[in-house]
Amino acid sequence: MDFIKTTELDSKYNHLEKKSINELLVSINKEDKTVPLAVEKALPQIEKLIQKVVYQLKQGGRLFYIGAGTSGRLGVLDASECPPTFGVPYDLVIGIIAGGDSAIRKAVEFAEDSIDLGWKDLKSHDINEKDVVIGIAASGTTPYVIGALDSCNKNNIITGCITNNYNSPLSKTAQFPIEVVVGPEVVTGSSRMKAGTAQKLVLNMITTTTMIQLGRIKGNKMVDMQLSNNKLVNRGTKMIMTELHIAEEEAKKLLDIFGNVRSAIENYNNGYR
Known part of the structure; x- marks a missing residue:
């Protein structure tokens, strides 16, 4: 050709x-x-x-x-x-x-x-x-x-x-x-x-x-995204609430502690309260 x-x-x-x-x-x-x-x-x-x-x-x-x-x-x-x-x-x-x-x-x-x-x-x-x-x-x-x-x-x-x-x-x-x-x-x-x-x-x-x-998405969510602004923090909080069936206040606390959606979910599932 x-x-x-x-x-x-x-x-x-x-x-x-x-x-x-x-x-x-x-x-x-x-x-x-x-x-x-x-x-x-x-x-x-x-x-x-x-x-x-x-x-x-x-x-x-x-x-x-x-x-x-x-x-x-x-x-x-x-x-x-x-x-x-x-x-x-x-x-x-x-x-x-x-x-x-x-x-x-x-x-x-x-x-x-x-x-x-x-x-x-x-x-x-x-x-x-x-x-x-x-x-x-x-x-x-x-x-x-x-x-x-x-x-x-x-x-x-x-x-x-x-x-x-x-x-x-x-x-x-x-x-x-x-x-x-x-x-x-x-x-x-x-x-x-x-x-x-x-x-x-x-x-x-x-x-x-x-x-x-490479495992960087869970379900269809960006669980490893960087929390670089309030919009993404709010999105991450909602991800945790939905995944773990917990209240917003608790989800936000987990996100503040672990700084990452995936880490927050994994630690909660491993018994962190």
Whole structure:
């Protein structure tokens, strides 16, 4: 199969500047509706990669996301949400973006064009054979990401990718490629739109499924979440009340003592009163 960069194909919509706000919204929404269906087609690929991620993390490995621009930002976002949501260490899931943390807010020119910089950034985290590295690039052609994964392969490190084109150089480099082809964007080449949405959905699947498999969810509750604000304290209190069938005052007391929903429930069940 020839490589066709569908993320760069011309939009199905033209003369956008002449359309009303309603017409633009309807067009964007129409295209957005196609994204979950494209993700569905990639579920077998997603499953294979998650199986490997779960295995490696159970062996003491870490999960790395590496990307540039929107793709890099989405990886950093997903990684940064794992500790507060699942109570895992901040160095278990790590997001790396071309150009460093400043590139999260402001684009760093030509950072993604270096074939060597991605591997250098990974080495600064003492990357090793226990880890998994997932490269994210809508086009599947970003040198920063491809170079990083190629070096990982040469050093016996498991590699996966999330891309939005079939048969891309990145897909050929990754051991476990995920290809979610969403087609042309409403604004030609603006892969922050459908492609970015698809990447976010896949990232949600990877970390959420992995953390469930690692025992970080009880029933359907975030029992290991960090209690970083009043909303989460209240949510944790209600979890304890529901699980243990106790009054709010007692549940809040347990949460204050143990600082964690799971710990509060386990200690109560073990006889703490």
